[in-house]
Amino acid sequence: DAGVIQSPRHEVTEMGQEVTLRCKPISGHDYLFWYRQTMMRGLELLIYFNNNVPIDDSGMPEDRFSAKMPNASFSTLKIQPSEPRDSAVYFCASSLRKGGNYEQYFGPGTRLTVT
Amino acid sequence: GEDVEQSLFLSVREGDSSVINCTYTDSSSTYLYWYKQEPGAGLQLLTYIFSNMDMKQDQRLTVLLNKKDKHLSLRIADTQTGDSAIYFCAESRGSARQLTFGSGTQLTVLP
Numbered sequence: 048d049a050g051v052i053q054s055p056r057h058e059v060t061e062m063g064q065e066v067t068l069r070c071k072p073i074s075g076h077d078y079l080f081w082y083r084q085t086m087m088r089g090l091e092l093l094i095y096f097n098n099n100v101p102i103d104d105s106g107m108p109e110d111r112f113s114a115k116m117p118n119a120s121f122s123t124l125k126i127q128p129s130e131p132r133d134s135a136v137y138f139c140a141s142s143l144r145k146g147g148n149y150e151q152y153f154g155p156g157t158r159l160t161v162t
Numbered sequence: 163g164e165d166v167e168q169s170l171f172l173s174v175r176e177g178d179s180s181v182i183n184c185t186y187t188d189s190s191s192t193y194l195y196w197y198k199q200e201p202g203a204g205l206q207l208l209t210y211i212f213s214n215m216d217m218k219q220d221q222r223l224t225v226l227l228n229k230k231d232k233h234l235s236l237r238i239a240d241t242q243t244g245d246s247a248i249y250f251c252a253e254s255r256g257s258a259r260q261l262t263f264g265s266g267t268q269l270t271v272l273p
Contacts, residue, residue, distance in 0.1 A: 051204075080260070090205075090250070090263040103260070138204055142259075148193055148212075149259035153204040 051154035053139050059160045065127040068157045071120055072141030080151060081114055081124050082138040090138075096122065129161045166253055168264035175272050180238040182267045184251035187232060191253040194227065195261065196236045199248045208236075208249075238269075246271045 052071040060066055072079050081093040094104040099116045107114070111130070116122040126133055136158050142151040165187040174180045186194065192213050197205040211218045211225045211234070218225045224237040234251055248268050252261040 089265050092260055092262075095260065103256075140205075147259075148210065149254065150195075150207055150210065151261060152207060153197075155204045 051139055051141055051152055053137075053154035053157050055157060056155060057158045057160075059162065060129055061162055062130055063128045064161075065125065066129045066133075066159060066161075068124040068137050068139075068159070070122045070124070070139030070154060072122070072139070073143075073152055074120065076141035076143045076152075077119075078142040078144075078149065078151075079116060079122050080140040080142070081122070082140065082153075084136045084138060084156070085134075093124070126159075129159075131161045134159055134161050166251060166262055166264035168249075168251060168267045170265065171268050171270070173270045173272060174241050176241060176243060178241055180236075180241045180245070180269055180271075182236045182238075182249050182251075182269065184234040184236075184264055185232055186234060186251070186253040186262075186264075188253055188255055188262075189229070189232065191255060193254045193259065194225075194234050195252045195254070196223075196225065197250040197252060197263075199250065199266070201247075205250065241269075241271050243271045243273065245269060 054069045080095040084090045093106045094114045096116045114124045136156045138156045140151040140153045142149045167185045195210040196208045198208050199205050209220050222239045226235045248266040250263050250266045252263045
């Protein structure tokens with residue numbers, strides 16, 4: 048399996064522009080998670096989906112952030128409009144329940160820089 | 163990650179053992195995980211331990227769990243330069259076993 052795939056790997060954009068990050072989870076996994084990693088706040092869970100349905104978006108920082116999962120093999124995280132404080136590495140992860148264990152596998156991340 | 167605590171830095175000599183410590187807060191966590199992050203890369207799942215276990219060994223890795231003290235440790239035997247990375251512990255909570263991560267421990271292996 049190719050693992051979790053994210054694109055783009057790097058994104059540089061100007062303040063006010065719309066940014067869309069993409070994720071393809073591991074085939075067969077039924078949970079998908081979006082995380083943000085910064086030096087100041089570490090790894091934060093933004094939102095997660097189960098069977099393509101958003102379950103908990105309490106970690107989404109504000110209305111400028113939105114996420115969708117139109118099918119089992121694709122998810123997007125959109126920031127509109129972007130701000131410099133959104134600069135971070137955004138990770139997507141997917142998991143499959145094995146008994147009570149839900150091992151999460153992470154993608155390589157998208158490094159976002161907003162100038 | 164404020165509910166899961168780790169020391170920020172650890173330096174060891176090549177060939178020595180490394181011990182990375184972690185304290186967590188949620189006694190209902192059923193699984194606890196260790197992830198490794200190399201520069202510019204995503205998080206790689208190293209190992210996990212079920213909460214009813216005290217110890218788990220996987221090749222050079224040994225995980226110890228003290229539920230009473232909510233303390234978790236990762237021991238790496240015969241540490242190599244390739245082990246230099248940031249190590250995160252994480253506790254799982256909730257219906258989807260959402261992960262709460264510690265701040266990460268930067269392990270530096272000196273030649």
